[in-house]
Amino acid sequence: MASNNQFNGDTMLPAFQANAKNNDSGSKSSSKLFNELLETSKNLPSTSSDLGPILLSVNEMKKRAQEMRKMIPHDSNHTKAHYLLAGSGLGIHEVESSLKNLQSSELLTEQRVAQGYNDGDLDTYLHIKKDENILSSIEQSLSLAAKDFDNFVNQNFNLDWKQRKDEVRESFGILVKKRQNSSTYDTSNLAPLDPKSGSLWGKPGRGLLDGDSRLNVNENYIIREKFEKYARIIYRFNNSRQSHNGDFQLTKEFISIFQNTTDSKYRQLLDGWEIVDNAKDHSNTVVSSKKYLENQFLNYVDKLYSKNPSEGLPTNVNKIRAFIDLKLKTGKNTWKFSNLTIVNGIPVWALIFYLLRAGLPQDALEVVINNKLSFKKVEQSFLTYFKAYVTSSDHRLPQEYVSRLHTEYNQHIKNALDSDPFRLAVYKIIGRCDLTRKNISSITLSVEDWLWVHLMLIKDDMDVDDPVYERYTLSDFQNTMVSYGENRFNNYYLQVLLLSGQFELAVQYAYKINEIDAVHLAIALAAHGMLHVSTYKQDELISVNDGQTQINFVKVLGNYTKSFKYSDPRIAVEYLILIALVNQNEQIELAYEALRELILETKEFTILLGKINSEGIRIPGIVEERQPLLQLSDQKDFLYKITEQAARRADEEGRIHDSLLLYQLSEEYDIVMSIVNKLLGELLSTTDLNQPLFSFDDNNETNPVLIAKKLIEVYINNIEISKRVQQKNKETCITLLKLVDIRTSFPSRQWQNTLQQVEDLDLIPFTDESSTRTRAQEFAHLDENILKNIPNLLIITMLCISNIIKQLNDSDYQSLTKKQQIDSLKRVAKNCMIYAGMIQYKMPRETYSILINIEVGL
Incomplete structure (x- = not known):
């Protein structure tokens, strides 16, 4: 910027001194004074602020002075100016006198310039005007570039330090309370789960595969x-x-x-x-759980019997008798319970209880029938009750028996001092008696026995007329188990x-x-x-x-x-498709979302989604092979819901190369071509003209040039794919690849060859001056990826012309052909400059200045 100020100052100084010579002696001193001020101003810093450059031309100073004068009241004095100039030894009246002298000198200069025009000095004026335009363009470009940089810094480095502090705290596990109702709380990026799309992409926080597991x-x-x-x-x-x-x-x-x-x-x-x-x-939890506990117990009895076989046949009754002898006997003829009802050496009520416990109600009924004569008087009706219980489909007593059994239980069994504890248990189970006390404390039961008793007392199909004290449902049982908790049941x-x-x-x-x-x-x-x-x-x-x-x-x-999503992505797929086991719309959509997340995070596109070979043939991946388990009707449905949605997600996150591969796998070939064109256009427009666009070591999956060359070959040669790509996209890609060739020739200083390639490209006017305006009108309708490369193409063209002319001028031979070549090249340059002038405001600001500088050197 400093050198720019010096250049401007030197340009203005001769005209200022020429005016000063024609003034009187008073004006000479004033001119000298202002010259000193002008020289001093060169040491002042120049910034890119909105104030503009400090060094101004006389006309610009006059214009600004007039604007300031309009803002000052007529009766205003110059008090502030006194303070400003007090240290310099200048009086305000001297300043006014000097300004008047300057004004009169400026008018004389304007008159002389006008006379010069009339005398035919137009070329001189145009040359001066051109120099001023060049300098102004350079100054403006530098000023705007500095301002753009300042804006960029402000936009990109203006961090919300409070937010960053909260994020850091959260990363260390320190909870941060969100102010949900604050007007400054940004909820624009929050998006609820849409059951139709299953998309959680807009939702903040971890993804489906980023939980709190440390496995x-x-x-x-x-x-x-x-x-x-x-x-x-x-x-x-x-x-x-x-x-x-x-x-x-x-x-x-x-x-x-x-x-x-x-x-x-x-x-x-x-x-x-x-x-x-x-x-x-089983559809019924109570039935299945009772069945399990009964089978488990019977298997246990069988194992005990196989180790300690007793006399007689291995019937269920004999096995239970053997179990009772092993568990309830303390000696040859002594029992753990003194009040057991013993019939023919067998505790008959214990035998009935354990036969029911083993899920053998029919065997228990046979025992009751065989021992009915041994029952006491108060137990005579038990055979009737028990037979009705066993033969019923749901092992429930008819209502007419329930009341009678409850009465007998309450009057004779519940509080009997010498009552057999197993008799009380059998009555309680078949009649669901005294549910306020469900436990049978007089019998030592295992956890399994205790659970079985509770399950036997459950009745979910309660009638509205049933008394409250007889109500015991599965929900009551569940609440009881949870209330006891894991400590009550140890490892069970x-x-x-x-x-x-x-x-x-x-x-x-x-x-x-x-x-x-x-x-x-x-x-x-x-x-x-x-x-x-x-x-x-x-x-x-x-x-x-x-x-x-x-x-x-x-x-x-x-x-x-x-x-294991990174180490074993194939296995991860096998598990994630299980989300759709639960046949609900939301779960199925979440399975799709989880698979998309796995695809994007692991980037194992070939393994998970397959690939399309050089002939355009699709080779499926593991996700597509499991398509039937994801309730996807056909391949098209799969491509849209899994692959294409993953591609869109990658695109939204700015993962261009990932989205490119995913769109290719989803067979969205036109979108692929659009992305490639965009990548290629960006590469061409942002890479320095002297730098190569790619090297032979580049990956053909990430370099836009290599990708474009590969795809355009497949897309043109494969008829089916070619039909699915817009002709405009294909033409744009071909044009951009021709620009690549131009950019390859240019750094190698092949000026003539490069210029010929530009002419063959037929994007800018060369020899036909009449088409310049037409080309300028067509500029806005070019594909944006080509349009952004026109400025560089103009610079390349002008530099090629400049270097060819320089080579011709440096050559020793002189001929008419040489002059014709130079004239022809200058006409091309002129056409380019006319074209550039017409589209000047549609190009980067510095481009036109560069073109002018090149043209000046021709």
């Missing part, structure tokens, strides 16, 4: 081995689903992983899987939650045992339609909606996949 499946050999075992099962499970083979036993496959475990912690998981396997075939709490039908809480608790196992428990429950799934919420695993406990299934799978 690392590659941490050690044991974890990796378990991960791979589960992954192989999931892969085969998806294969079975895709082939519509319903024989795949998912839960039994998971059970096989725990068959040989001895750890009590993992024994919970094995029991849990067996409960799930039993429950998958997972089974308790599963047996009570609280599958969502069971998954949550399983995370405390092992995260990998918890995830696969959720998958199995979802596969069998046993999970209640919530809408996606980033920070909630369990929620309650209308009294129903729900689990965030997307979070379960997203968190798990986070640990």
Whole structure:
């Protein structure tokens, strides 16, 4: 900027001194004074502020003085000027006198210039005017460039330090309270989940695959081995689903992983899987849980009997008798309970109870019938009750028997001092008696026995006439189990939650045992339609909606996949498509979103989405191979909902090369060509003219020139693809590639060849002066990627002409041909300058100044 001021000052100084010579002696001193001021002003700094340059021409000073004079009242004195000039020794009257002398000198100069024009000195004036235009253009360009830089700095470095502080605090886990109601709180980037599109792109915070899990499946050999075992099962499970083979036993496959475990912690998981396997075939939780507990008990009895066989046939009754002898006898003829009803050496009520416990009501009925004569007087009607109970479809007493049994229970059994505790238990179970006290404290029961008794007392189909004290539903049972909590059940709490039908809480608790196992428990429950799934919420695993406990299934799978999405993207796909196991619109859309997120984060486009080879043939990736499991009707649907949406996301995030590949995979060939044209246009317009556009080491997947050359060949040669690309886009790409050739010739100083290439390109007027205006009118209608390269093309043309003329002038030979060549080149330059003048304000500001400087040197 300093050199620019010096140049302007030297340009103005001769004219000023010429005027001063024609003044009287008083004006000479004034001129000398103002010359000193002018020289002093050269040391003042020049800025790019809105004040403009400090060094001004006389005309500009006059113009500004007149503007300032209009703003000053006529009666205003010059008090402020006195203060300003006090230190310089100037009086205000001297300044006024000097200004008047200057004004009269300026008028004389104007008259002489006018006389010069009349005398035919027009060329001199035009030359001076041209110099002034050049200097003005340079000054303006420098000033505006500095101003643009200041604006850029202000826009890009004006940080919100409070926001940055909050972000840093949050990154260290320090919670920051958001001021939701503040008028300065920007909510413009918040976008709710749209069930139709499933898009969470506008939502702030982590994505579906960026949860709070710290699991690392590659941490050690044991974890990796378990991960791979589960992954192989999931892969085969998806294969079975895709082939519509319903024989795949998912839960039994998971059970096989725990068959040989001895750890009590993992024994919970094995029991849990067996409960799930039993429950998958039942729609009623109470029925399936009773059945499981009864089978479990009977299997236990069988194992005991096989180790301690007794006399007689191995019937169910004999096995239960053997169990009772082992558990209730303290000696050969002594029992743990003194008040047992013993018939023929058998505690008959205990035998009935444990036969019911083993799920053998028909065997229990036979025992009752065979021993009816041994029942006491108050028990004579029991055979009637029990027979009705066993033969009913739902193991419920008819209402006419319920009242009678309750009366007998309350009068003779409930408070009897010598009552057999197993008799009380049998009466309580078949008649649902005294539900205010559901426990049977006189009998030592295992956790499984205790759960079984509670399940036997549940009745969900309550009548409105049933008294409150007889109400006990599954919901009551569930609340009871949760109120006791895991501490009450030690290492049996997972089974308790599963047996009570609280599958969502069971998954949550399983995370405390092992995260990998918890995830696969959720998958199995979802596969069998046993999970209640919530809408996606980033920070909630369990929620309650209308009294129903729900689990965030997307979070379960997203968190798990986070640990191996980079190391094993194929396996990640197998898990993420399981989100669509829950056949709900939102879950299916979230499966698409999770897959798009996996694609964009891992960038494994070939593995996940496939590729299009050089012949234009599509080779599918793993996601497309699993298309049937994502409820996508056809390939077109897949390309739109997965690949193209991922491409749009990448485009929105400014990941141009990723979006380019994704649009290519989604077969949006016209969009691909548009992006390539944009990349190529940007590269050509922003790269210095003396720099190469690419090197032979460049990646053909990231360099726009190599991409464009490859694509234009495929898109033109493949008829089907060519039909799907607009002709204008293809023509633009071809033109830009020709510009690449020009830019390759130019740095190698092939002036003649480069100029010929520009002429062949036929974008700017060369020899036909009449077409210049037409070309200028067509300028605005050019493709924007070509349009932005016209300025550089003009500079290249003018530089080529300048260098060719210089070469001709430097040559030794003189001929008419040489002069004709130079004249021809100057005509081309003239056409270019006329064209540039017509589009001057549609080009960068500095371009026209550069062209003028080149033209001056011709």
